[in-house]
Amino acid sequence: MAMIELKGITKVYATQGVETPVLHGIDLTVEEGEFVALMGPSGTGKSTLMNLLGLLDRPTSGTYRLHGQDLTELSDAALSVIRNRRIGFVFQLFHLLHRVSVLQNVLLPLLYTDPYPPDARERALALLQRVGLGDRVHFKPNALSGGQQQRVAIARALLNEPALLLADEPTGNLDSAASAEILALFDDLHREGRTIVMVTHEPDVAAHASRVVTLKDGRIFKDEGRR
Amino acid sequence: MERAQAALALPLRKTRTLPLPVGPARLWRLCRHAAGALWSQKGKAFLMMVGTAVGIMLLTAVVGLSEGVEKRIQGIMATFGPRSVVVFAGGGRIEGPRSGSSSTLKPEDAAAVRARFADRAVVAAGLFRPGVNVKWGDQSVQTTVVAADPNYPQAFDWYPSSGDPLDVDDERSFGRVCLLGATVARNLFGDTDPVGQRILLNRVQFRVKGVLSPKGTSAMGFDMDDRIWIPLSTGMRRVFHVDSLSFLRLQVREGYEVSGVVEELTDLLRTRHHIVPPEEDDFRVRTPDFIAQRIRSMSRTTQTVGAALAAVALLVGGVVLMNILLLSVSERVPEIGLKRALGARQTDIFAEFLAESVLVSLFGMILGVLLGLLPVWLVPAFFPTIPMSVTWKTFAFAVVFSSLVGAVFGVQPARRAARLDPVAALR
Numbered sequence: 001m002a003m004i005e006l007k008g009i010t011k012v013y014a015t016q017g018v019e020t021p022v023l024h025g026i027d028l029t030v031e032e033g034e035f036v037a038l039m040g041p042s043g044t045g046k047s048t049l050m051n052l053l054g055l056l057d058r059p060t061s062g063t064y065r066l067h068g069q070d071l072t073e074l075s076d077a078a079l080s081v082i083r084n085r086r087i088g089f090v091f092q093l094f095h096l097l098h099r100v101s102v103l104q105n106v107l108l109p110l111l112y113t114d115p116y117p118p119d120a121r122e123r124a125l126a127l128l129q130r131v132g133l134g135d136r137v138h139f140k141p142n143a144l145s146g147g148q149q150q151r152v153a154i155a156r157a158l159l160n161e162p163a164l165l166l167a168d169e170p171t172g173n174l175d176s177a178a179s180a181e182i183l184a185l186f187d188d189l190h191r192e193g194r195t196i197v198m199v200t201h202e203p204d205v206a207a208h209a210s211r212v213v214t215l216k217d218g219r220i221f222k223d224e225g226r227r
Numbered sequence: 228m229e230r231a232q233a234a235l236a237l238p239l240r241k242t243r244t245l246p247l248p249v250g251p252a253r254l255w256r257l258c259r260h261a262a263g264a265l266w267s268q269k270g271k272a273f274l275m276m277v278g279t280a281v282g283i284m285l286l287t288a289v290v291g292l293s294e295g296v297e298k299r300i301q302g303i304m305a306t307f308g309p310r311s312v313v314v315f316a317g318g319g320r321i322e323g324p325r326s327g328s329s330s331t332l333k334p335e336d337a338a339a340v341r342a343r344f345a346d347r348a349v350v351a352a353g354l355f356r357p358g359v360n361v362k363w364g365d366q367s368v369q370t371t372v373v374a375a376d377p378n379y380p381q382a383f384d385w386y387p388s389s390g391d392p393l394d395v396d397d398e399r400s401f402g403r404v405c406l407l408g409a410t411v412a413r414n415l416f417g418d419t420d421p422v423g424q425r426i427l428l429n430r431v432q433f434r435v436k437g438v439l440s441p442k443g444t445s446a447m448g449f450d451m452d453d454r455i456w457i458p459l460s461t462g463m464r465r466v467f468h469v470d471s472l473s474f475l476r477l478q479v480r481e482g483y484e485v486s487g488v489v490e491e492l493t494d495l496l497r498t499r500h501h502i503v504p505p506e507e508d509d510f511r512v513r514t515p516d517f518i519a520q521r522i523r524s525m526s527r528t529t530q531t532v533g534a535a536l537a538a539v540a541l542l543v544g545g546v547v548l549m550n551i552l553l554l555s556v557s558e559r560v561p562e563i564g565l566k567r568a569l570g571a572r573q574t575d576i577f578a579e580f581l582a583e584s585v586l587v588s589l590f591g592m593i594l595g596v597l598l599g600l601l602p603v604w605l606v607p608a609f610f611p612t613i614p615m616s617v618t619w620k621t622f623a624f625a626v627v628f629s630s631l632v633g634a635v636f637g638v639q640p641a642r643r644a645a646r647l648d649p650v651a652a653l654r
Contacts, residue, residue, distance in 0.1 A: 051650045054568065056567065056568060056649045056650050056653070057649075057650050076572055076573050077572045077574065080567070080570050080571060080572040080575075081570065083567075083568060083569070083570045084569065084570020085570070089568045089569070091565075091653065093561075095561060095562075095564075095565040095568075095653070097562060097565075099263065099264065099267035100263065100267075108565075108566075108569055109569040109570055110256075111253070111256050111257065111260055111566070111569075111571070111575075112253070112566075112569060112570040112571050112572070112575055113570065114250055114252065114253055115252070116252060116256070156569075160570075
């Protein structure tokens with residue numbers, strides 16, 4: 001069974017009576033363990049597709065199956081549980097809470113996890129250790145470099161052992177050294193067998209992926225490296 | 228900021244979510260998280276709580292006053308007994324100095340009242356003189372002398388703790404015998420047993436027949452034990468040389484309405500004194516109920532004004548709180564988007580912001596109660612006539628009203644936060 005199954009996904013934004021179609025019938029299947037790069041010029045619907053995959057938005061039509069479960073009709077509460085337990089997000093702008101420590105940032109998803117895992121702190125510390133920030137756990141995010149902040153965000157994304165890791169231009173705000181570190185981390189995660197979907201417009205970033213899906217004008221234009 | 232505005236301007240997304248309750252464990256986590264958010268912006272949090280604090284401060288003072296008044300009224304009831312009626316000589320509508328002559332109450336009035344109410348009440352007549360000099364050997368004190376008829380102990384429910392009461396024989400024979408209040412006994416005699424000793428009262432020699440049981444301080448702050456009782460006849464003829472009384476005291480028996488007695492008594496005295504309304508009475512009939520009502524009505528204006536000010540402060544504070552929280556929501560749009568991505572339901576976001584609102588109100592309440600306790604403690608210290616008191620009601624009112632402010636005025640910001648479109652919020 002495929003992990004992700006999109007069938008005939010369309011998305012039309014309606015603002016003040018004007019309808020703007022963004023996605024025109026996307027069919028996409030992602031298997032467990034794939035590292036997919038979503039490419040394409042800006043405005044082609046990469047981010048929209050990403051938001052649909054992340055259950056932050058609902059398609060106008062079409063079906064989305066995750067592990068065979070149809071998600072189209074689920075309530076906000078049910079989708080929130082899936083986001084919490086099965087999807088990890090990494091954003092271009094990191095989106096860390098600057099008022100709390102690095103450790104608290106990593107633990108943030110557990111605000112919404114019931115029951116609260118008893119080994120949460122150990123898990124978070126182990127993840128921070130793993131992304132090379134074991135000595136920074138009580139720092140505030142402001143005290144870290146961009147690359148370090150993104151590694152905190154990755155640790156946060158991994159806390160609930162998600163089945164699917166979604167990354168939206170994770171290196172878009174980083175210099176090349178930091179980008180290399182982050183991409184190496186994603187390579188590791190891929191080797192461990194995690195499923196990753198990453199939006200990027202840089203071909204050398206996409207080169208890290210096992211499969212590159214290119215969008216153009218809201219349609220899948222190219223799909224290379226598919227298993 | 229523009230991004231934030233854009234996200235706020237988006238139409239509300241329709242979802243089929245009911246506002247599910249948040250489980251206790253998660254609610255606790257959200258509250259702790261909300262407390263952290265408040266702590267990280269203390270300045271804003273302080274502004275959010277000022278109005279609530281001022282409102283609760285006023286409320287604490289108002290409740291303190293009302294509780295103090297009730298406490299004083301209970302004291303009056305305890306001192307006078309709820310079934311007592313007292314007639315004072317001299318007119319005057321309310322408390323304070325009597326107007327006109329104070330020699331209007333005659334022994335004949337007492338006899339008439341006694342005859343009319345014999346079956347319904349114990350009637351005692353008396354004379355009351357403050358500041359009388361009393362001597363024992365070279366000891367001397369100023370005290371109040373009450374000359375009362377033998378019914379007085381029964382009407383007042385007040386008996387000697389040692390020695391004997393004043394009796395009918397003492398009254399009939401103009402006996403020069405007295406009962407001492409506990410304070411007088413202590414001041415004059417120290418450790419000596421006063422019973423049987425002889426004292427000088429206005430240069431008339433008296434034998435101490437007994438010592439009254441202590442009554443303590445009255446609700447109005449008088450020492451009830453600072454007094455001497457003598458027979459009424461002795462007081463009128465031998466000591467003060469008057470032919471009028473200061474007061475009549477009726478103890479209404481169980482089974483009879485106090486209010487009926489008051490009405491009939493008033494009519495009887497008016498008739499006897501030839502008073503036709505609207506002429507003013509030359510006597511005053513008082514019951515503990517009456518006094519209680521007077522005290523209540525005196526404090527009512529203050530309480531009403533205080534309560535109104537408290538309400539205004541809470542309302543204004545609530546509106547300020549709401550607006551600052553709305554501002555906070557628009558500043559934290561990306562944070563809200565992030566939390567949605569991490570698995571927050573709309574309900575969770577709602578709960579989180581409502582928790583911030585309620586928590587900040589509760590902190591404001593603590594501040595307000597502390598500030599409000601200052602007048603509650605200080606005012607009676609400097610103005611002993613103004614009663615103020617703290618009971619559980621003070622805190623109950625504070626908790627209820629502050630959390631109400633937080634809950635009511637937090638709804639709008641919390642709703643706005645919960646309904647943000649996560650996609651727009653993260654952009």
